[in-house]
Amino acid sequence: MNPKIIKLSALSAAVLAILSGCNHQKQEAVEQPKEAAIQTQTADAPVPSQLPELAKCETFVSQPEVIVKSNDKNLSQQTITIGATGDMHGRIYAYDYALDAIDNNAGFTKIASLLKEERAADENMLLIDLGDTVQGNSAELFNDNPVHPVVETLNALNYDLWVPGNHEFDFERAFIDRNLRAFDGSVISSNILWDQAATECDASGDEIPFLRGFQLYDYNGAKVAVVGLTPSWVKVWQAASPENFRNLDFKDELEAVTATVDHVIEAHQPDVVIGAFHYGRKEHGRGVHEIASALADKIDVIFMGHEHARFIEQVNKGDDPAQEMLEISVNGEYQQEDKAISGVYNHENRHQKVKIIEPGNWGWALAKAQIELAKDENGNWQIQDTTLANRTVAGVEEDKALQEQMRAIHDASETDANTVIGNVEGHFTFSANGAADEAVLEDRMANSEGLRLYTTIHAAKLYDMPLVDVINQIQIRTVEEKARDKDGNAVKVDVSAAALFSDASNLYHGQDYHKKDSANLYMYDNELVAVNIQGAALKDYMEWSYAYFNQFKEGDLTVSFNPDIRAYNYDIFDGNIEYVVDLSQPARNEHSEGQRVQIESIAGAPFDPQANYVLAINDYRYGTTLLAQGWITESDVIWESSNEPIYAVRDMLTDYVAKAGKLAAADFTHPNWHILQLGTIDNTGQHQTKGDIVTLREGAGKSLWERLQNKEICVMRSGAGDRTAIHRALNLMDEGSWFVNPNYSDTATNEALYEGCAYSNQPQ
Incomplete structure (x- = not known):
């Protein structure tokens, strides 16, 4: 069969x-x-x-x-x-x-x-x-x-x-x-x-x-x-x-x-x-x-x-x-x-x-x-x-x-989803309490627009965290275990790319790992592909990915993102690569190649635009982006998982946990990138370095940031349901970048506070 x-x-x-x-x-x-x-x-x-x-x-x-x-x-x-x-x-x-x-x-x-x-x-x-x-x-x-x-x-x-x-x-x-x-x-x-x-x-x-x-x-x-x-x-x-x-x-x-x-x-x-x-x-x-x-x-x-x-x-x-x-x-x-x-x-x-x-x-x-x-x-x-x-x-x-x-x-779907295959060690989102929302330190909850974060952007999209690293690292390990070059030698992966598909994804220390956690972390039936890619094309690909974010402006207290770019088209890169993202620089578009990504090193050496590197990606990204953009050709394919007994990336996650009996954050913590305006954090959510946004939160913007943390105000969003997006950053110098939560009070329930910020209630 x-x-x-x-x-x-x-x-x-x-x-x-x-x-x-x-x-x-x-x-x-x-x-x-x-x-x-x-x-x-x-x-x-x-x-x-x-x-x-x-x-x-x-x-x-x-x-x-x-x-x-x-x-x-x-x-x-x-x-x-x-x-x-x-x-x-x-x-x-x-x-x-x-x-x-x-x-x-x-x-x-x-x-x-x-x-x-x-x-x-x-x-x-x-x-x-x-x-x-x-x-x-x-x-x-x-x-x-x-x-x-x-x-x-x-x-x-x-x-x-x-x-x-x-x-x-x-x-x-x-x-x-x-x-x-x-x-x-x-x-x-x-x-x-x-x-x-x-x-x-x-x-x-x-x-x-x-x-x-x-x-x-x-x-x-x-x-x-x-x-x-x-x-x-x-x-x-x-x-x-x-x-x-x-x-x-x-x-x-x-x-x-x-x-x-x-x-x-x-x-x-x-x-x-x-x-x-x-x-x-x-x-x-x-x-x-x-x-x-x-x-x-x-x-x-x-x-x-x-x-x-x-x-x-x-x-x-x-x-x-x-x-x-x-x-x-x-x-x-x-x-x-x-x-x-x-x-x-x-x-x-x-x-x-x-x-x-x-x-x-x-x-x-x-x-x-x-x-x-x-x-x-x-x-x-x-x-x-x-x-x-x-x-x-x-x-x-x-x-x-x-x-x-x-x-x-x-019943069969529910039972299958709840099958326990291991346990989780350590938080996979490095906020102060492991929660996904950077401002209010909560995971998604429901309002009339469905499940959403308060600020509608997951912390693991902003900082290098094991929640995405686990996908990338398992992609790397799978390729290096399965793939062989034309001489029969094991393939060494330089870079892996993966997206955080759902803002509902998260893993907490001490929880059981169920099969549904793999589906929550990786909702699609994507296969895995390893390709050769030239350095210049890899840089273009990374600039394409980081066009997801809007350009940083003076006074910004949050990061906002382009509502026309879907979250599944924002990839984070891991492996033997170190890079920094500067959101003050222009994004890649039809008029510009983009200037946001600075690759500091790759494969243990300075980045070389003319060198060839091995990249692990899913099959959707292979076809719809890399091939379509001309960054690779079909002849650049080294290996793909379609003929493997376990061919889907999601099922590779499940297989790993089932065999190991656990999923430990420490095994997948691999800091190799950061956004310049935010800086870097440790595994407790404390900043090791601080960018302009974090510095402003602790200085002149502290009061406005605390109002967001307290749910007194709401960020401006566009779209609806699972397509909602922060299209304007909360900005200290722009009162039009936020509005007062109409449901805020000392006794308001969390549900009411989220409802107060629902898209349908935003000022027109």
Whole structure:
């Protein structure tokens, strides 16, 4: 068996019903029960047999091209309701298994409750999932099930349509093939093709789609066309694991969507055109804004995922896609379209603009479009209005029926997460008490925006601490144990790079180390890659990483960071390297190479821009950053973990602790870098050297810093949920860099104080 197929544990649940199907003339009909039985698999039970891969060089189609949703030809007006979820990442229950905690802003079980209300009002509601659905939140425990429990959930909730995201390709090819077969509805994407060069599918060289690019629905004679899209960068992000997209290619997004929309309009003359895109608004300089600007005259509404963002926007035909687009929600809260902002949308002006909506991630909301149609004097359906909304789940009860159906999956995931494999020795965050928040010395807690830090930046992103060193050191040890050069000699790693993915990560002295701690520290299924990199390219990479921070200004009492750069794109570097970061210097961007990182030594010698060094990184960074930027080539790869029995970095952490029986901070304390404006600290959180920020906190800025520590004031943040960011440093000379906590009092609870600083309460 391929080592990348995750084995079922004794706690994993198995679906007993084995699906069968047949392929006839590029269309595959799949029959399967709506509610497959689930039971906990015993340790001795065999792994279920798998369905074969999809037929090569044939477009997988599981539903007819046009599906009739309702058929009352006497209607003269109607409202079509379309709902969508995106980036669910394995959230069946409203539960985060890495934190072993309820998540009030997540879960198919909460979405299910909203769907009951929506379907009571409109039984023919069209339901779409926008991808990144089956990966994350311990879902990989069930990757060998013939029907993955997340796909079973989609079927149980009667999803009509599924658009694969990039994370659907995180595992070997048979995984996505199995999921496509198992889904009851239609699966579409306009830009996934059979790779002509790899397969020689058609001697003429014509493109053969892997999936149909669109799906049509008939509502009482009105035709609704939905066009799907998957990021073409799957091949870049999965460059270290080409097996995951074997024999597949990905077409340019704008080209693919344009061709598909034009074909659908010519062939079917739809009355409504919907985009269902797993694609960012500004993706790699392109994105949904580019598509919307180009095709606003042809598409009415775009549902999108991938960004984990919350918004309702409007784009006009010909708008500059590089610019920000008009937010059209009430009070900018992303939940209800504000008609006073968006204006009229009907058959007379629909060719001038398009509306876009994204429902956050993990089930924060059900995105909803209501499209009002009426027949004209010729009997043709015409759009009268469209209205968008994000129905949030925060106050919604979980659906009991879905909970019960998937309870074995939840119980198995929870039990697996809580399996104790060792104990922790020493704090892994070197604050005064080991807590993550540098100002208030607390870990994350919940408010209406979900779990967050008070200042929304983890201390281990600011100082060299073992919480990140443990990832880097285990990456280094793994490469040096497994990798051999062309002469058979063990590879010596000079530098390792890793990110602190979650601000909820932390490890305390004396705690048990559970499997969930590895998932909390390293939430993704990344593999490990060792590459050769030239010194100048390594320096560029480090400057790229430290662009995460905003530039230091005189009077700053905190460090702030760029809200447009995701936390997973901020890497910290460890190994045989010493460096200093000066945030007063300009960051790397499209106009500047950056001047922040000073590499003092590497490999025991002065840094040499012309020398070659060995770098350990995850496969995502290998493909999406180093290859994409031209800092390395594929020939620079020395070793990668995809064929190892333990191939994921997260599982390397688990394996280390399980074998050692402990995780000791002292074994991973390796100070080799610091931010100049902060200085250095020891393992008790005491400053050994002090930068300008710390000096100011103890001097003229002491009073303002203490007010932040006491939660009397709040830092300015942008974004929402897990994408929130300190976009302005608390600054002694800038009263606009903070605001008074409206909930502050001597008797206020911690929950109230956090709520007082919630993004929605910030001054506009």
